[in-house]
Amino acid sequence: MIATTPMPKAQTQLGQGLADEVTDDGILSGLRRLDRHALEQLAFRHGRDLAMAAHAYLGNAHDAEDIAQETLMSAWDGARRASPGTKLRPWLFGILFNRCRKHRRSMWRRLLREKKFAQGRTASAGDEPETQERLEKLRCSLAMLDGVCREVIILRFQQCMTVADAAHVLNIPEGTVKSRTHAALGKLKTLMEQQHDRTR
């Protein structure tokens, strides 16, 4: 990620201790043994990234938190079924997007989401009005973008994943990731320009 989120002091100290100890492979093998310490490390390292990605996908913080927690629960349950060479981060994001897609399919949730979407927050109070406006446009444009494009935008530009990792997450060839990224950027830019025209 380009901009890191400020963490509470206690969490930062804990995180440094945790982050230095075990690699992603170690966490995965810990999860296979149902080791609680591995779950703590997993939540610390990837919890916020998962929540941020879910937030960008769903446009709602409460749902994003819920989906991120569910993803970690699924990782806890499914670690034993993961093959030995599994990369932890792409695997987690694969679970996350499956959960997000499932969440969006639900009809009654869709109605609720539309209601919540209007109440959504994009920027912190400290941001400049211009930034807030830009973020609002981005949020609305992302919501209008189709799921396939949104996924690739989040993976490539929010989570800064490589093409190979994004391909692994989405279970598609690398060439398809590239073409989807190109198409998604074009669509997003057009939508943001339309938003800009509407506000003027």
Place this chain on the structure above:
Amino acid sequence: MTEPDKSFQQQLEADLAKLGQAERFHVDADQIIGRLRRRRAVRVTAGAAAAVLVFITAWGAWTFMGAQGGNRPQDLAVKPSPDRLGPQHPLPHPAIAKELAALPLSAEKAEILDGLKKVFNNRQTSTLRITKTTP
């Protein structure tokens, strides 16, 4: 479609990083463990409820089949014996039946048997008729 440029991509990266920054996401191990425990409790409760439901349904079906004079295994297994009151017959009690059988065919015995006839259904009646003919 417009060609996305590098500056747009860089701006997008910066904005996407800011997008959820204002939110406080509570994603920690304690909450995950708590949710896992709650989910396990729900599953155990649901499993127990399903087992009770299955048991009640099976028992109800069993009882209903019995009331219908249906093919319960014990009904199939028991063949009414034509010449004696078997232990499978709940009424009359084997001891009473034995005493009845021992009695000579008299007015008193006939009266008892008639009384029993009124009480019992047809299934028992056939048995009683056989008892009556026993010397």
